[in-house]
Amino acid sequence: MTIDTNRVKAFLLTRITFLIFSLICLGRGAAAQSTAVKIIPAELSEISGLFISNDNLLYVHNDSGDTSRFFAIDAKGSLVSRLYFKGDPSQKHFGVTDCEDIAGGPGIVKGKSYIYLGDIGDNNGNRPYVTIYRFAEPNKFSSNMQIENEAVHLKYPNGPQDAETLMVDPISKELIIISKRQDSVGIYSATLLFKNKDTITLKKKGSLFLPGKGLAKYVVSGDISRDGRQIILKTYTNVYYWLRNGKETISKTLMRKPIKLPYILERQGEAVGFSPDGKAYYCISEGKNAIIYRYNIPKLPGSASN
Structure with missing residues (x-):
């Protein structure tokens, strides 16, 4: 039998390339420590925001097209509760327009934990105007429940902005909104100490430039750790990380060059949130049977994970 050496070389090169690719993929998966968990309920097909409570419940919600509600699921993706609330009466069909992010933190009552839906x-x-809804974090659940809420209407000082990122700063006691689409996105803030049905004009605190073009630049979610020391922002292609110096403003922190964290590219990933201890972060994408990914924050100088 005659051996075609060119074919053998091509075969070996193909196998070596495949092996290297497989090792890279395994390495990424190991670094990410992602969970092979799927979101089962059919109504959770447009997940756009994520907040993880101290008891490790994941609060999530759909974006435009859903009614005034959000969901509690466990770390395995099982539905714990559908939480319905009173939305904006001017939105006759759904009560909300386009919910894009959810966050948690302090509020008007000292020592109490709240959920904020943007x-x-x-x-x-x-x-x-846009609207933020505030809920006292529940401690009892039923499969379908009504939850009391307060709301604040927010106006931008420079005209309407499209945004998908809502964060709660426990240090400055502020809501932080970051716009989505500009080459340099805007950083806006408003007090957490609002009263129900207040209308407040946001303050523009600065701008943020991230690399990339088009969709790769769009800021679609973010979170601040419970202690206020860590900040993550997510685009469609990357997760960026900042470590805060003391009690400096969020806008000052975001002026520094971020660190890229591990991220397995999702089909349309629009949700990110810190674990309660700040040592990990979770991502979930839109789409049916979306996977819950959990990533450990790499050990960085001065970070909370050390």
């Missing part, structure tokens, strides 16, 4: 999407840039 109805802040504005694809057409024509909303006169």
Whole structure:
């Protein structure tokens, strides 16, 4: 039998290339420590925001097209509760317009933990105000429950903005919104100490430039750790990380060059959130049977994971 040496070389090169690719993929998976968990409930097909409570429940919500509700699921993706609330009566069909992110932190009562849901999407840039809903974090659940809420209407100082990122700063006691689409996105803030049905004009605190073009630059989610020391922002292609110096403002922290954290590219990943201890972060994408990914934060100088 005659051996075709060129074919043998090509075969070996193909096998070596495949082996290297497999090792890279395994390495990425190991670094990410992702969980092979799927979101089962059919109504959770447009997940756009994520907040993880101190008892490790994951609060998530759909974006535009859903009614005024959000969900509690466990770390395995099983549905714990559908939480319904009173939305904006001017939105007759759904009660909300476009909920894009959810966050947690302090509020108007000292020592109490709250959930904040941001109805802040504005694809057409024509909303006169956006709305943040605040809920006292529940300690009892039923499969379908009504939850009391307060709301604040927020106006931008420079006209309507499309945004998908809502964060709670426990140090400055502020809501932080970051716009989505500009080459340099805007950083806006408002006090956490609002009263129900207040209308407040946001303060623009600065701008943030991230590398990339088009969709790769869009800021679609973010979170601040419970102690206020760590910040993560997510685009469609990357997760960026900052470590705060003391009690400096969020805008000052975001002026520094970020660190890219491990991230397995999702089909349309629009949700990120810290674990309660700040040593890990979770990502979930839109789409049916979306996977819950858990990533350890790499050990960095001065980080909370050390």
